[in-house]
Amino acid sequence: MNLDDILAMASDQTLSQLERARARRATRRVQQEYQRAVSAGRELIDDIDVRDPLAADVDEAARISRAAQIAKLGTLTWVRASEELTWSDEMSLIFGYPPGTTRPSIRLLTRLIHPDDADEVRRTVEAAWRERTVKETTFRVVRPDRVTRYVHCHVEFVVDGDNHPYGIVVTGQDITEVELARQERVRLARRRETVQTELAGRDPATGLLSRQRFADEIDTARRGGSGVLLVVAVEPAVGASTDDQDRLASAVATVVRRAARRADVCGRTGSGEFGVLMHRTTLDSATALARTIVEGIRNQPFVVGQARLRLDAAGGLVRYQGRDETRGIDLLVDAETAWRQARDSGVPCVALEQPAPADERREICRNRVRAYLADDRLTLYTQPILDMRLNQITRQEILLRLVDDGGKAYSASSLLGDAERIDEVLPIDRWVIDRTMELIARGAHTSHYQVNLSSRSLGDPHLLEHVQGSLLHYDVDPGQLTFEITETARIANLTEAHNFAHGIREIGCQLALDDFGSGYVPFAFLTYFPVDLVKVGGEFISGIQDSAANRTIVRSIVDMCRALGIRTAAEHVEDQVTMNLLRDYGVDFAQGYLVGKPKPVNTPHRPATAPAEADYTDPERALRVATG
Amino acid sequence: MRSGDNAMVRAESAARLGDRGQAEPDLSFEEFCQQNIVQVERFLSSQCADRGLVEDAVQEAFITARDKWEQIRDFEKPLAWMYKTARYKLLVLRRRYRQDVVLGLDEVPPERLAEPADSAEARELLRSWLPQLPPRQAEVFTMAFEGWSDLEIAQVLGIAYNTVRAYRQEARRRLKELAQQAGFDAPAGRGRG
Numbered sequence: 001m002n003l004d005d006i007l008a009m010a011s012d013q014t015l016s017q018l019e020r021a022r023a024r025r026a027t028r029r030v031q032q033e034y035q036r037a038v039s040a041g042r043e044l045i046d047d048i049d050v051r052d053p054l055a056a057d058v059d060e061a062a063r064i065s066r067a068a069q070i071a072k073l074g075t076l077t078w079v080r081a082s083e084e085l086t087w088s089d090e091m092s093l094i095f096g097y098p099p100g101t102t103r104p105s106i107r108l109l110t111r112l113i114h115p116d117d118a119d120e121v122r123r124t125v126e127a128a129w130r131e132r133t134v135k136e137t138t139f140r141v142v143r144p145d146r147v148t149r150y151v152h153c154h155v156e157f158v159v160d161g162d163n164h165p166y167g168i169v170v171t172g173q174d175i176t177e178v179e180l181a182r183q184e185r186v187r188l189a190r191r192r193e194t195v196q197t198e199l200a201g202r203d204p205a206t207g208l209l210s211r212q213r214f215a216d217e218i219d220t221a222r223r224g225g226s227g228v229l230l231v232v233a234v235e236p237a238v239g240a241s242t243d244d245q246d247r248l249a250s251a252v253a254t255v256v257r258r259a260a261r262r263a264d265v266c267g268r269t270g271s272g273e274f275g276v277l278m279h280r281t282t283l284d285s286a287t288a289l290a291r292t293i294v295e296g297i298r299n300q301p302f303v304v305g306q307a308r309l310r311l312d313a314a315g316g317l318v319r320y321q322g323r324d325e326t327r328g329i330d331l332l333v334d335a336e337t338a339w340r341q342a343r344d345s346g347v348p349c350v351a352l353e354q355p356a357p358a359d360e361r362r363e364i365c366r367n368r369v370r371a372y373l374a375d376d377r378l379t380l381y382t383q384p385i386l387d388m389r390l391n392q393i394t395r396q397e398i399l400l401r402l403v404d405d406g407g408k409a410y411s412a413s414s415l416l417g418d419a420e421r422i423d424e425v426l427p428i429d430r431w432v433i434d435r436t437m438e439l440i441a442r443g444a445h446t447s448h449y450q451v452n453l454s455s456r457s458l459g460d461p462h463l464l465e466h467v468q469g470s471l472l473h474y475d476v477d478p479g480q481l482t483f484e485i486t487e488t489a490r491i492a493n494l495t496e497a498h499n500f501a502h503g504i505r506e507i508g509c510q511l512a513l514d515d516f517g518s519g520y521v522p523f524a525f526l527t528y529f530p531v532d533l534v535k536v537g538g539e540f541i542s543g544i545q546d547s548a549a550n551r552t553i554v555r556s557i558v559d560m561c562r563a564l565g566i567r568t569a570a571e572h573v574e575d576q577v578t579m580n581l582l583r584d585y586g587v588d589f590a591q592g593y594l595v596g597k598p599k600p601v602n603t604p605h606r607p608a609t610a611p612a613e614a615d616y617t618d619p620e621r622a623l624r625v626a627t628g
Numbered sequence: 629m630r631s632g633d634n635a636m637v638r639a640e641s642a643a644r645l646g647d648r649g650q651a652e653p654d655l656s657f658e659e660f661c662q663q664n665i666v667q668v669e670r671f672l673s674s675q676c677a678d679r680g681l682v683e684d685a686v687q688e689a690f691i692t693a694r695d696k697w698e699q700i701r702d703f704e705k706p707l708a709w710m711y712k713t714a715r716y717k718l719l720v721l722r723r724r725y726r727q728d729v730v731l732g733l734d735e736v737p738p739e740r741l742a743e744p745a746d747s748a749e750a751r752e753l754l755r756s757w758l759p760q761l762p763p764r765q766a767e768v769f770t771m772a773f774e775g776w777s778d779l780e781i782a783q784v785l786g787i788a789y790n791t792v793r794a795y796r797q798e799a800r801r802r803l804k805e806l807a808q809q810a811g812f813d814a815p816a817g818r819g820r821g
Contacts, residue, residue, distance in 0.1 A: 002804075030694060
């Protein structure tokens with residue numbers, strides 16, 4: 001069956017039994033209403049035209065104009081023979097002139113139509129004339145008082161009595177309100193496509209909340225009463241690749257989630273750390289649950305690659321109460337201190353009745369940070385960066401890693417987070433600067449290195465001196481160095497940071513902003529900080545193929561930076577499609593697993609260890625998670 | 629689009645429509661109303677999906693016709709005047725309810741429908757498609773389908789003769805699309821198999 005069959009079927013217009021009954025009822029109602037109207041003395045005709053529409057007495061143009069006038073539409077008539085243009089009073093009002101106050105002319109009309117719409121209107125009218133048919137168009141009219149209105153028009157080709165081309169009749173109306181409503185519908189539809197319903201901040205490997213989001217959840221819970229926070233740490237950090245680590249983390253997350261109660265919130269609080277937020281629970285029952293989880297992990301054989309392995313686990317618990325002033329991030333630190341105690345004393349769990357006093361927590365953190373430096377348990381990794389112009393690796397980013405007792409390296413994110421919070425990060429930054437200089441001094445003089453600096457250190461008046469001293473000591477060309485800064489909102493002293501930024505460029509180094517777009521960097525920062533390179537936040541790059549929103553944002557950042565004389569880099573580039581997309585946008589540098597994974601640097605300090613890659617996530621991302 | 633199609637359909641339709649458009653001599657208003665009121669409703673339904681609004685507009689148009697019946701009954705086709713007046717009444721009502729401009733119809737997802745079994749179901753199907761057309765095109769199509777000539781349609785709707793021809797073709801093309809989206813795309817005269 002097709003349209004013709006349906007039309008043939010429908011062409012039988014005979015009224016059905018039901019319709020005939022309805023016609024009788026409707027007729028009765030018409031008669032009644034008529035009588036009522038007559039007795040009420042109501043005027044029934046008012047503006048109704050009582051002439052027979054089929055009694056053709058006037059030419060087509062006049063007929064259309066009259067119908068339009070009754071329908072309160074504006075008309076505009078152009079007669080070919082006389083080249084004469086006229087418009088109705090209604091159309092005059094649409095154009096913003098009281099009727100009779102202007103002489104219609106093509107010139108005036110051209111001036112009234114918005115410049116951006118003029119071509120389209122002209123094309124439409126010409127097409128209607130040429131094709132002898134009807135067209136429609138919506139355009140903007142800019143009235144003499146500069147007020148802009150949207151007008152919708154039908155453009156009709158009319159003939160004279162002998163069926164010869166006569167002219168054009170345009171009927172139109174002001175549809176501004178309708179057009180604005182339509183534009184709003186379009187905007188809302190686009191917004192629905194580009195906005196995510198869920199806040200970002202889940203760990204991609206496990207699907208659990210990231211450290212920052214998890215800390216937010218603790219804060220939310222804390223305001224609503226008491227409960228217990230559990231952090232379970234899994235050791236050893238093993239596996240040859242990050243992929244293996246992610247698979248392992250995902251398996252552990254499954255064990256944790258299965259043991260946790262349904263209402264408990266779970267998070268991945270560090271590379272080998274999992275948090276469980278047990279709201280409205282006693283410390284005893286939380287401890288029992290923690291033991292179950294620790295035992296579960298210990299008893300569960302995990303398979304990574306070819307190897308079956310057993311993991312050790314330790315749990316730290318801390319009870320929180322609604323009236324506590326301890327922040328979620330501090331409770332996390334306490335729970336982490338507790339699992340370390342458990343591990344060191346060989347018990348499954350340590351539970352704290354209450355959060356540690358603030359100064360005690362500070363002291364513990366400080367000692368921990370200092371211990372890493374004193375014991376020389378820091379090491380550097382480098383990750384290659386591709387110059388898109390040359391399609392060649394010309395740069396390396398220097399990444400900080402921690403070394404555990406077994407000599408394995410893992411992410412420094414939680415240590416850096418702690419260090420930043422207690423203002424102990426400057427010694428770490430100095431260590432990184434010195435080791436980097438040493439590395440550059442030994443390496444190729446053509447390569448370029450990007451070093452991360454904590455925004456806390458940036459406000460330190462002695463940082464610049466230290467960099468200068470180190471450059472001299474190792475005899476390094478400053479042009480080989482770019483300092484990456486991030487989280488500018490955390491800069492303690494903006495004046496000092498500003499001095500550092502200008503000073504560092506004066507001596508020949510360059511400055512980069514990391515994680516642009518996802519961290520807290522106001523646009524204005526780009527105008528008063530002499531930034532050379534902007535690194536687009538990895539969260540915009542991962543999954544860019546599937547996100548129109550991310551594509552738009554990345555393209556805009558790149559365009560803006562180019563106009564400002566700033567180069568751009570993209571992190572988390574993991575496949576060729578993404579790489580091609582970024583190349584099209586004009587991104588200058590690409591970094592990510594497609595270009596190369598982080599590799600250990602053989603420092604003279606620890607030549608033997610050469611630790612295997614063992615961090616769970618990209619260290620920079622993890623750092624953000626930890627410190628954001 | 630074969631140009632003969634419409635001519636044929638219109639001729640057939642006109643034959644069925646008979647002289648309904650024309651008033652019999654001395655036809656009483658009562659009879660005229662009973663014979664035509666559903667027809668006028670169908671006409672307005674082609675451009676307006678709001679049934680209540682359509683019924684109100686039609687009732688007002690017929691009340692006016694009742695008032696001027698002495699004059700209107702002598703027209704060659706009083707139904708033409710009814711159509712013109714009813715659509716004007718609908719316009720006034722729509723303005724009153726601020727529905728006066730219908731533009732950029734939201735896309736209705738195509739729905740696979742059952743085959744119509746009789747003329748009423750076939751008309752119902754058409755009635756569901758027509759409001760998805762621009763209103764002027766829907767009106768032109770409906771009148772052409774009922775057997776009105778292009779000139780008559782132009783005069784009733786207050787548009788150009790060439791416009792009627794263009795809309796008639798465009799409406800048919802669009803209806804064919806809608807029919808295909810709903811699964812009615814088999815060659816003529818066969819089931820959907």
